[in-house]
Amino acid sequence: MRLPRFLTNITGLLAGDGHADRVVPPTGFTAQLTLFAAGAMAFLAVFAAALSISTGRLADRWSDELARTATLRISAPAEQLEAQAAAALRLLETTTGVASARRITAQEQQDLLTPWLGPNLPLDALPIPALIEVTQTREGIDADGLRARLAGEVPGAVYDDHARWRAPLVRAAQRLRGLGWLSLLLITGVMGAMITLAASAALAANARVIETLRLIGARDAYIARAFVRRFTERALIGAAIGAALGTLSVALLPSADTAGGFLTGLGFSGAGWLLPALIPVIAAAVAFWATRTAALRTLRNLS
Amino acid sequence: MACDCTAPQCQAHKGGKTQTGQAVIELENVSYSYGGGELLSDISLRLMPGSFHFLTGPSGAGKTTFLKLCYMELMPTSGQLRVFEKPVGKMTRDDVANGRRRIGVVHQDCQFLNHLPVAENIALPLTVSGRDPAGEAANIMELIQWVGLANHADVLPPQLSGGERQRAALARAVVMSPEVVLADEPTGNVDWDMSQRLLQLLIELNKMGKTIVIATHDLNLIRAAKAQVAARVLRIANRRLQLAGADL
């Protein structure tokens, strides 16, 4: 059975060739540079990935759950309020797209207002509107049709499907998710560029070694391998450290429950925590490709 | 023994008789120029297996350039060059590498890997062609002793003298027991006794059927060799390759 070329390259790399390694002198600071660059980039990549995933989650929730809730607010003189609320509930029962409709109780209203106006609020004395919470089915409600019917039968009702404030939030969340993925791409690209530069510097510093090896019959792949192995290894180690630190930092962010905001929701969930483990693998693949390309390009200019 | 040289002065080729065997390196109307005027013009030569040649000529005539053509460090600007019967123009980079494994070269400016000890440098052709030098340690050590570097096996090349570098380079060139040895001034920096010792090594290889080409200015070395093997002397002068006169 013959392995595909790329696989034999990788397995050959992992198996290692002590001699091929030794023929190229230690690459000193370029190797350290690669270690550091891969580490820093992996650290950033964890945050970009966390951002993408969290905002993606948020966008899904907002566009999905929120899209299925709506509020009917009825403002009317006190003596008509109950009658209009009852009429509105009846009307909603016969509206297609309504999964359930529920009057928010006075107690719930009191609870909602307490944080703002204090516990001793004389709710009865205030012209508080009646609120009906509407949950939509997947098909959704025809908002314009509903508004037209309400205008006739429940003049004090205002139907609010949150579309006005939800849409820009969902858009923002989706945009953030896109930016997160773009950042990941850019981070990968920058890492590739840095490793290419580091490898090119190492290759240039070893021009005579490479020339000598060529002249005594070393094949390009053999010479390239010594460099590729080094840089791939450094990228793998650096990225593993960076990704581990990044993941730890994300894990140690204050939890969403206590602060309850968008920023604190940053993080992975469930199997998502395995995602950072992919980062070193990708970094190693990028280093492999970048170094190999740089090495073969350098070698082509030699006889 | 038929002549393996197609230079115009070569008697064996008067009358159009050509060699039928397979040349290891074959030049056919090869010219080379570094960009200025032509340095080598219209050179034809067939190096047959087991032949022994000296290459002489004034400094700057193009001896090193000629050898570089033979091991494919340079490509002819015109004409046909075949190494081990393969036209160099059609060779891939791996073909070139494989060809060089069959040719041992002593460069005029011997290059080593300065971070590896002399012994490892000498074994390097084995290493890069995937053979484990450890398996041939005894042979390598014998070779190192022969070129008088036993006490220097573990030092780094920058600590070698000029002559020691040349000896190490010769050892590296022959360590693979290559079919062809091209040596560029291999005895330029060593005393007479040592140059005899190095020559002996090349003569032994020649007796084993290897093809030897030595570029040198040292007429005494050529005389010493001719006393032991059927060595021919080629001379590069005025851009041409000629068989040198019988005075040598």
Ligand SMILES: Nc1ncnc2c1ncn2[C@@H]1O[C@H](COP(=O)(O)OP(=O)(O)OP(=O)(O)O)[C@@H](O)[C@H]1O
């Ligand atoms: N890379 C190069 N670029 C341009 N010119 C070169 C190059 N290498 C050599 N030359 C020129 O080609 C000519 C022949 O050089 P070469 O080294 O082949 O001579 P040589 O016969 O080996 O001389 P020597 O006996 O001094 O070693 C010289 O005039 C040299 O200046």
Ligand SMILES: [Mg+2]
């Ligand atoms: Mg020379």
